Amino acid sequence: MVAKNANFTIAVYPGDGIGIEIMAETRRVLAAAQAAVGGFALELTPYACGAGYYQESGEEISDASFEAGRNADAILLGAIGLPSVRKPDGTEISPHLRMRQEFGLYAGVRPVKLYPNVKTPLADARARNIDLIILRESTEGLFASVGKGEVIDDREARETLVITRSVTERLTDQAIGLARGRKAAGNGKGLVTCVDKANVFAAYAFFRKVFNERMDKASDLARAHAYVDAAALDLVRKPWEFDVMVMENMFGDILSDLAAGLVGGMGMAPCAEIGDEHGLFQPAHGTAPDIAGMGIANPSAMIVSAAMMLNWLAEKHDAPALADAGRGIERALEIGFANGSVRPYDLGGDTGTAAIADAVMAALPEALGA
Ligand code: ATP
Helix, strand or coil: CCCCCEEEEEEEEEECCHHHHHHHHHHHHHHHHHHHHCCEEEEEEECCECHHHHHHHCCCECHHHHHHHHHCCEEEEEECCCCCCECCCCCECCHHHHHHHHCCCCEEEEEEECCCCCCCCCCCHHHHHCEEEEEEECCCEHHHHCCCCEEECCCEEECCCECCHHHHHHHHHHHHHHHHHHHHHCCCCCEEEEEECCCCCHHHHHHHHHHHHHHCCCCCCEEEEEEHHHHHHHHHHCHHHCCEEEECHHHHHHHHHHHHHHCCCHHHCCCEEECCCCEEECCCCCCCCCCCCCCCCCCHHHHHHHHHHHHHHHHHCCCHHHHHHHHHHHHHHHHHHHHCCCCEHHHCCCECHHHHHHHHHHHHHHHHHC
16 A cells, blocks of 8 residues: 555646647546555646647747646646648747756657567567667757758858757766666666767767766666667667667657657657656657547557656655556556557557547556556
């Protein structure tokens, strides 16, 4: 039994397109886990923002809704933006990118795991063991140049990549924490791989140097180094050998989608964006306007992102009941895939969004008992 009682406020931004649908179903799963585990209470408050809200109000998000995210214990986000709705400068509606910067969410945690019965394009049987984390730095790197790039006389274009010691140190510390947690839970190898291009660029050599300095203090873990091109090759050749991979923003942007392709695509790609104070949890995919409103979106990535939120809150606040619920939800999804009650449309199945949530809730008792 869990003795500690813990109450948490969650700012919920469903967003647009399938974000709204997968959020509704994920909230049902969270409520079921809370009822089944007990010992904690989540107060989820939804806030409007995104493309639909922009069409109504002329702003991406209200100041009050934005600040609600800052003041909440955690942020749960569906997906935001529609290609058909643009600001006058032609860019899409993206208040979550502002959250990433303002809330200092430098650590993008992207689990890559192959669930039972989900097909992988890899023929090797060892691919069934794919279970790794891509830790993508999310506030600097090449993306530090967003909005600052210049095209000179229609002749050449320039963007500047930024790596800071402060963020790289804390990013590496996050990687160390993840590797230790996975090792303790029995699903990690205690290995952190630094992915860079240190043989060519000073910025990546600096990234590697700072990584090594931090890793020197983690003698319980093994470390490896891979140039990004070799890492891409090995993610296809032998992804089961990786554990936690840490890298600059642009490299993480590309390799995390490549890795998602090994385990069923974007519907299977959860994400946590972590800073020193704040945590934002959202699937890595977008609003999928092509299937919005049809009830066929795969909520798996959103559900696992919500479970990651519970695990993060549990660790931050020393509240083990939330960790029980978080692990229970992940395990219930795994059971659903294993027993065939979860067969998402994007993976060639016929289980709709609500039916997948139903299947996860049905598997919760078994998952929590295990
Ligand atoms: P963004 O740039 O906002 O990430 P995008 O246009 O690159 O978005 P998505 O919105 O993620 O991409 O959609 C890409 C494709 O993947 C679409 O065909 C979409 O239907 C599919 N897709 C994405 N997420 C899901 C999901 N959860 N369930 C089913 N299909 C999905």
